[in-house]
Structure formats: C-alpha cells, structure tokens
Amino acid sequence: MVYIAGEEMTHYASQLIVKEWIKPYFETGAWFEYDLSCVNRDKTGDQVLHDAVAKGAEIGAIFKEPTITPTKEQVEEFGLSSPLGSPNGAMRKGWNGITISRDTIHIDGVELGFKQPVLFERHAVGGEYGAGWKTVGRGKLLTTFHPEKGDPLLVDSRDLDNDHNVAVVYHNPLDNVTDLAHHFFSRCLESEVVPYVVTKKTVFKWQEGFWAIHKSVFDEHYKEKFAAKGLLDGTGGELQHLISDAATMQIIRWTGGNFGMSAHNYDGDMLTDEVAQVHRSPGFITSNLTGKREDGVMIKEYEASHGTVTDLWHAHLRGEETSLNPLGLVEAMIGAMQHGAKLELEAGGPAENFEKVMTWTTTLRKAMHNTFRYGQGTRDLSGPTGFTTEDFIKKVAWRLER
Ligand code: NAD
Structure with missing residues (x-):
C-alpha cells in the first residue's frame, strides 16, 4: 500500500x-x-x-x-x-x-452519539472547492461557456452595482454521480439503512441533476430490493429527498441512526462534521x-x-x-x-x-x-x-x- x-x-x-x-x-x-x-x-x-x-x-x-x-x-x-x-x-x-x-x-x-450506523457519501469533486474568483468593482459580469464544438452559450449575465464584490464561478461535474449513487445505495442496502439524497434543489435549481441521477439509479436498480427489506415503509415506498438545511436538524434528532445521506461536496463537508460532533x-x-x-x-x-x-x-x-x-x-x-x-x-x-x-x-x-x-x-x-x-x-x- x-x-x-x-x-x-x-x-x-x-x-x-x-x-x-x-x-x-x-x-x-x-x-x-x-x-x-x-x-x-x-x-x-x-x-x-x-x-x-x-x-x-x-x-x-x-x-x-x-x-x-x-x-x-x-x-x-x-x-x-x-x-x-x-x-x-x-x-x-x-x-x-x-x-x-x-x-x-x-x-x-x-x-x-448514534445508536446505529450513519452512512454518508460526500461527492468528491466539484462545487466551491474548485471555484475561480476575483474581487471586482462596478460593471457587468458575463459567464460564457465555449463548447468543444458549436456556438458559445451565455450561462449568466449580471450587473454589479456595488463598489466591492466577489465574483465566483464553479461547476458540478455530474458524470460520476451514477457511480456514486450505486456505491451509496449498495452500501445502504448492505447495512440495511434508509437512504436520503440531500440537496438544496428547491432554491439552487442547478442541483436538480444530482438528485435526478440518484433517483433514476435507485428506481431502476434498488427500489425493489430496499422495499423487500422494509426499508421504504416509512418513506411512502419512494426514495426520499432531504433539503440540506432540514438535514442539519435531522442529524441532531435522528440519534437512533440507521440512515444514509448522499450530498454535494461542500454540504457533505459540513454535514459530516455535524455527524462527527453528534x-x-x-x-x-x-x-x-x-x-x-x-x-x-x-x-x-x-x-x-x-x-x-x-x-x-x-x-x-x-x-x-x-x-x-x-x-x-x-x-x-x-x-x-x-x-x-x-x-x-x-x-x-x-x-x-x-x-x-x-x-x-x-x-x-x-x-x-x-x-x-x-x-x-x-x-x-x-x-x-x-x-x-x-x-x-x-x-x-x-x-x-x-
Ligand atoms: P481538526 O479536525 O484537526 O480539529 C478540530 C477539533 O476537534 C480540535 O479541537 C481537535 O482537538 C478536535 N479533534 C479532532 N480530532 C480529534 C481526535 N481524533 N481526538 C481528539 N480530539 C480531536 O481541525 P482543525 O483544527 O480545523 O485543523 C487543523 C489542521 O488540519 C489545519 O491545518 C487544517 O488545514 C488541517 N486539516 C487537514 C485535513 C486533511 O488532511 N484531510 C482535514 C481537515 C483539516
């Protein structure tokens, strides 16, 4: 090794x-x-x-x-x-x-702190950690994507009207989220814990993809297996989404354990520190x-x-x-x-x-x-x-x- x-x-x-x-x-x-x-x-x-x-x-x-x-x-x-x-x-x-x-x-x-296991997946790449940023003044901020082939795409355009701003750009690569989801669900199934996917997609609309990939992997490969073990009895038979701010509260309340969470990189960083303290x-x-x-x-x-x-x-x-x-x-x-x-x-x-x-x-x-x-x-x-x-x-x- x-x-x-x-x-x-x-x-x-x-x-x-x-x-x-x-x-x-x-x-x-x-x-x-x-x-x-x-x-x-x-x-x-x-x-x-x-x-x-x-x-x-x-x-x-x-x-x-x-x-x-x-x-x-x-x-x-x-x-x-x-x-x-x-x-x-x-x-x-x-x-x-x-x-x-x-x-x-x-x-x-x-x-x-937890009576039974808590399993956590933190997406290993993307998000704030790889951000590019500059401190800038008043002006217009444009973020443009140039594909390998085809025409440029304007991702965002905004007017900055403060004298002092921090402009930040980051992205979430999603190709390996399918592998992440398989890893997460198979571990949860083996340990017989209830899986939750954690995002703030209600407000951060760009986080929908992370959830959608998990959901399609779950429905296609794991739903029946989890249901057969009775692990979806309390979730209406479906994979559950948890909003990240609600997750911070549940981690403190669900001290019985027996749950798993899969989250974006930064959310995972924060939430696992909370799990550690509990x-x-x-x-x-x-x-x-x-x-x-x-x-x-x-x-x-x-x-x-x-x-x-x-x-x-x-x-x-x-x-x-x-x-x-x-x-x-x-x-x-x-x-x-x-x-x-x-x-x-x-x-x-x-x-x-x-x-x-x-x-x-x-x-x-x-x-x-x-x-x-x-x-x-x-x-x-x-x-x-x-x-x-x-x-x-x-x-x-x-x-x-x-
Ligand atoms: P830390 O995790 O080292 O400590 C945080 C607190 O928890 C401290 O009060 C510490 O005493 C306590 N603690 C942590 N682990 C403990 C243990 N095993 N037993 C008893 N008490 C324990 O975090 P920090 O103080 O924020 O960071 C210290 C350094 O570690 C920084 O330089 C930071 O960059 C680095 N760091 C490295 C990694 C990594 O390599 N993966 C991760 C986090 C922080």
Whole structure:
C-alpha cells in the first residue's frame, strides 16, 4: 500500500502507533512512503505530491495522515518558498475521486452519539472547492461557456452595482454521480439503512441533476430490493429527498441512526462534521475516498475525517498532557491494509496473505475497541479521567502482546 505521512499531532500519534502496534507484528517493507509535510513538499518543488498521487493510482490502496494546507501565516512560519495548494484536491482529481464515504464507527457495549450506523457519501469533486474568483468593482459580469464544438452559450449575465464584490464561478461535474449513487445505495442496502439524497434543489435549481441521477439509479436498480427489506415503509415506498438545511436538524434528532445521506461536496463537508460532533468526536468517523483507475480498478484512499489536531499538538509542544482518539486514524490504516490485500489477491496473490492480513487487522480493531470498552478510552469519550495519547497507545500495545 501507499503510506502518506502528514504532520502535527496526528503524525506524532501515527508514528507511535506504527512503531508500537504495527511493526512488531506486520511486515511493512512493501509500503511506499511519501512525506507530505509542507517543508518536504516545498523542498521537492511539490514533486513528492505528484509521486504520491502517481503511486497511489498504480497501487490502488492508500493510507493518508492528515496534512496541512498552509495559510498565508504558515507559509511564513514554515519558511516556504511559495504557497502550497491542497494536496487533498490534487488526490481527488488524480484518482478520479467519486465519493468520500464517512461513516460512524461503533464499539459494541459503548454508547456513542448514534445508536446505529450513519452512512454518508460526500461527492468528491466539484462545487466551491474548485471555484475561480476575483474581487471586482462596478460593471457587468458575463459567464460564457465555449463548447468543444458549436456556438458559445451565455450561462449568466449580471450587473454589479456595488463598489466591492466577489465574483465566483464553479461547476458540478455530474458524470460520476451514477457511480456514486450505486456505491451509496449498495452500501445502504448492505447495512440495511434508509437512504436520503440531500440537496438544496428547491432554491439552487442547478442541483436538480444530482438528485435526478440518484433517483433514476435507485428506481431502476434498488427500489425493489430496499422495499423487500422494509426499508421504504416509512418513506411512502419512494426514495426520499432531504433539503440540506432540514438535514442539519435531522442529524441532531435522528440519534437512533440507521440512515444514509448522499450530498454535494461542500454540504457533505459540513454535514459530516455535524455527524462527527453528534457521535461524540471526529475520532469516531471514517473517511474513505473511492476513485476509479482508467482500467476500471477501484482506487481507495483511507484517512481520518479530522485534521492534524493542531490544538493538541501545541499543547504537546508546551509539555502538557494530550488525549488524541486514534480510532479514525487506525480504521483508515486497517482499511488500506485490507484493500491492499484484496487487490493483491485479485491479482493472483496467495490466499494465505489475504487471510493473514484480515485476521491481524481484525485483532488490532478488537484490541482498540476492548480498550475503550473497559473504560480505558481517550478523553473525548471518557472525560477528564480518560487516557492520554501515549497511555492509550501503550494500553493497546499491551493488549496486542497478549
Ligand atoms: P481538526 O479536525 O484537526 O480539529 C478540530 C477539533 O476537534 C480540535 O479541537 C481537535 O482537538 C478536535 N479533534 C479532532 N480530532 C480529534 C481526535 N481524533 N481526538 C481528539 N480530539 C480531536 O481541525 P482543525 O483544527 O480545523 O485543523 C487543523 C489542521 O488540519 C489545519 O491545518 C487544517 O488545514 C488541517 N486539516 C487537514 C485535513 C486533511 O488532511 N484531510 C482535514 C481537515 C483539516
């Protein structure tokens, strides 16, 4: 698999975890490692990002630690020669990202925010993230589309009558929404949860296409299967649309879980953070990017849903105790190891390797879950008496030894 290293608290914890939990038991010699810290990206003229994306596409199984997209202040602080773009955007593009799946993690016997699973698809491309923009004054703003063949089309024309405006252009590519919808509905069906498609199409008319593609995939391929499992009993037998502002409220109310949501890129970003908070911590959420290589092989990149946890890193640097919940990070490592093993098996590798990886990763997950279950969890779950980052890692390492 490909292992992408980042920085700050999550890098520190990941290094400890690899050393204490993984290396004693697991052969990591075939991991391709890339250091995507700002300083290394700058030093290599960002070649390291290109190399990581290329190797990720070749191998198809990737684990990524959270990384920093430097702010103006950080460009100065790190002494970078130029501002660096988001590595996540480059990866989503380089791996033909379809969806970022974010699901709640559950531990038997431990009560978190949602009682049953919540599944989430966030469209991996398009929207505000790829926007072009300029600050402009008074005048006329025209947006014109020039097709590869045929006449130009005026998309929008407007008069700007303020002295100070921000003009923004973005688009939503819809070709891969069919793949996204299949991914979403098949996951919801397997987990037996009720699917909702979330948009603000009532007002944002351009969002109709996202819903319409989901609806046609659902009606053609999934409706009967969902109905047979009784999963449409409460929805009048039809796929449900949920307006995004209503979704923010339902996420707080539907703490029983057992639902799935599929949303545009930015809505998905916001709503999954809300899911994370209701579910106690971003440490209890997965984040998996699914893309497709040109030959049809699925590329899967696994990461935690949270960032580098800067506040705990600064506390650590000040010599204070910290308590990082590593569950999301390690679920991501497990996901990448398992997907790597599956791809190797499909390419004709020995079944014994695959089984060993599956058995070992399942043991690792159990060791973490048991540590939480026996009241030895991190402070996001257990409160101020919870374990520190290092003590939690030591406790799981002790369990793995036995
Ligand atoms: P963050 O997710 O790192 O932290 C948000 C809050 O949640 C903090 O208070 C943090 O202590 C807490 N938290 C998050 N994960 C936790 C965990 N596992 N255990 C305990 N507490 C946890 O977000 P941020 O502070 O907004 O961003 C920090 C940095 O991370 C920024 O530089 C940002 O650019 C970067 N970032 C990277 C990614 C990515 O690489 N995918 C995603 C988001 C943010």
